Amino acid sequence: MKTGFSLLCDASQTHATAYNSEERKALKLEGLLPPIPVTLEMQAQAALETMRACDTLYQKALFLQSIHASNETLFFHLLVHHVSEVLPIAYTPAVAEICLNYSHCWRFPKGMFLCWEDRGRIAEILANAPQQQVDMIVMTDGNRILGLGDLGINGMAIPAGKLGLYTAFAGVHPSRTLPITIDVGTDNEKYLSDPLYLGHRHHRIKGQDYFDFMEEVISAIKNRWPGVVIQFEDFGNANAFALLDQFRHRYCCFSDDIQGTGSIVVAGLISAAKAKGTKLSDERVLFFGAGEAGTGSADQLAVAMNVLDNTPIEEARNKMFLFDIDGLVTTHRTVPAPGHAPYAKDMEPDKDLVSCIRKIRPTTLVGLSTVGGAFTEEVLRVMGEINERPVIFPLSNPNSKSECTPHDAYFATGGRALVATGSPFPQEIFDGKTIVPRQGNNAYIYPAVGLAGLLGRLPSIEDEDLLIASLTVADMVTEEDLACGALYPPFERVREVCRNIAANIIINAKAKGRCTLDLPEDVKGWVQAQMYEPLYK
Numbered sequence: 001m002k003t004g005f006s007l008l009c010d011a012s013q014t015h016a017t018a019y020n021s022e023e024r025k026a027l028k029l030e031g032l033l034p035p036i037p038v039t040l041e042m043q044a045q046a047a048l049e050t051m052r053a054c055d056t057l058y059q060k061a062l063f064l065q066s067i068h069a070s071n072e073t074l075f076f077h078l079l080v081h082h083v084s085e086v087l088p089i090a091y092t093p094a095v096a097e098i099c100l101n102y103s104h105c106w107r108f109p110k111g112m113f114l115c116w117e118d119r120g121r122i123a124e125i126l127a128n129a130p131q132q133q134v135d136m137i138v139m140t141d142g143n144r145i146l147g148l149g150d151l152g153i154n155g156m157a158i159p160a161g162k163l164g165l166y167t168a169f170a171g172v173h174p175s176r177t178l179p180i181t182i183d184v185g186t187d188n189e190k191y192l193s194d195p196l197y198l199g200h201r202h203h204r205i206k207g208q209d210y211f212d213f214m215e216e217v218i219s220a221i222k223n224r225w226p227g228v229v230i231q232f233e234d235f236g237n238a239n240a241f242a243l244l245d246q247f248r249h250r251y252c253c254f255s256d257d258i259q260g261t262g263s264i265v266v267a268g269l270i271s272a273a274k275a276k277g278t279k280l281s282d283e284r285v286l287f288f289g290a291g292e293a294g295t296g297s298a299d300q301l302a303v304a305m306n307v308l309d310n311t312p313i314e315e316a317r318n319k320m321f322l323f324d325i326d327g328l329v330t331t332h333r334t335v336p337a338p339g340h341a342p343y344a345k346d347m348e349p350d351k352d353l354v355s356c357i358r359k360i361r362p363t364t365l366v367g368l369s370t371v372g373g374a375f376t377e378e379v380l381r382v383m384g385e386i387n388e389r390p391v392i393f394p395l396s397n398p399n400s401k402s403e404c405t406p407h408d409a410y411f412a413t414g415g416r417a418l419v420a421t422g423s424p425f426p427q428e429i430f431d432g433k434t435i436v437p438r439q440g441n442n443a444y445i446y447p448a449v450g451l452a453g454l455l456g457r458l459p460s461i462e463d464e465d466l467l468i469a470s471l472t473v474a475d476m477v478t479e480e481d482l483a484c485g486a487l488y489p490p491f492e493r494v495r496e497v498c499r500n501i502a503a504n505i506i507i508n509a510k511a512k513g514r515c516t517l518d519l520p521e522d523v524k525g526w527v528q529a530q531m532y533e534p535l536y537k
Helices: 004-008 021-026 040-053 057-070 072-081 083-090 094-100 122-126 152-170 207-224 237-247 256-276 292-309 313-318 353-360 377-386 406-412 446-455 463-475 479-483 491-511 523-529
Strands: 112-115 136-140 177-183 229-232 253-255 285-288 320-324 364-367 391-394 428-430 433-435
Touching: 040 057, 040 072, 057 072, 057 083, 057 094, 072 083, 072 152, 083 094, 083 152, 083 491, 094 152, 112 122, 122 207, 136 152, 152 177, 152 446, 152 491, 177 207, 207 237, 229 237, 229 256, 229 446, 237 253, 237 256, 237 292, 253 256, 253 446, 256 292, 256 364, 256 391, 256 446, 256 463, 256 479, 285 292, 285 353, 292 313, 292 320, 292 463, 313 320, 320 353, 353 377, 377 406, 406 428, 446 463, 446 491, 463 491, 491 523
Parallel strands: 112 177, 136 177, 136 229, 229 253, 285 320, 285 364, 364 391
Antiparallel strands: 428 433
């Protein structure tokens, strides 16, 4: 057992200034701390005061990182009990600033870097991980970070941040999580010429060499930790779909960008249909942004319409339209992008969004493009003209990449729009009524799906698991939420949401023979009992 200064320097064990007099004497801490003990909540209040005094989100995020590195329990207490204030700093939008400056602000070791240069030795390198047991891995190759593009190893802040949310929201113990960044180079010329860039400075490895290397990486991980759940995060579009196909039925893994985003979009559309008194299959959806998030959302929505409303998959796909940098996705394209073929329409090509909206007459416009301000006043006004209650989801983040603000959507549609955003925005007052545009945040979904895979010892993550997650989120939206325009539960309930999702997925998996555990009668209570709580013990 650690004592004295070494205990105070152990972020996973320290109570810092919260040790009482008896503990200080027994643990040889006398004289090493300010004399008056405080509680965990008092430490949290002091930390919040200091964080609020920082001028910028970047400064706040750096300060929060220092807490994470010095006192893990305090960090997670802040994230659990002050989630609305701390989440935007612990993750999006502040994480974008950390990523952009990662090589210049690296201070604390966190996670592992597996490099192309070390191929053939990945199993040997994994043996250097500080944990004997790892339950949850979030992995990126830095190719498509948020709306920022190819950041190379600077993308490490994303898996590190997401695993923080696994602990805070789904209760996965922090000592059993591991962020991994795959360094196969970068095509970002800024970093290739930056002498302070901390990754290998060569262009990205592509093609079969890349996939062979990923095979070595995943195989080595699974040999070291057979029960681990892996989340793929922010891979480039082509690689993301191919990697999911390569591994999804062999191991317990999933892609948050393809499947997690799709699941949270479906949850919001189920809520929107409730608010309108319609069925999910009544929606005609135009996805503005047709990468992995847009295509993955269309795939999840087709499954949901099929299961919930008995809509044939082909008919469901006919209700969905993709729009990317080249305009409407049609059958006229000679080389369709990954996942586009099922949604390509036999229509004339059109690069004008307003024109497409007038022709297609969508009920829902989902923004996953990272093109800030793309939903112009005219776009929003036309959506309001053709729909009594248009559904507008500007889901790109950070805020600067959002296709529009909730304010834009409400005022262009006379307050009739049903809005969900990707980044946090304040509530609005329209004609004296308070409207609450809650986040369609993947953090409702991916921590719970990972927890279900982990606790249920599931061999794989299937589409039905993602749909259960969507339904669980939508079921937790109250009539009061819908009345104020909110399509998701308040984020203060995120741990309850994650618990319920994990329990419902495991119960269904048991019924389908995919979970072989003997489950207790109270599965929710069983899940809750295994969730980490940030308390001094």
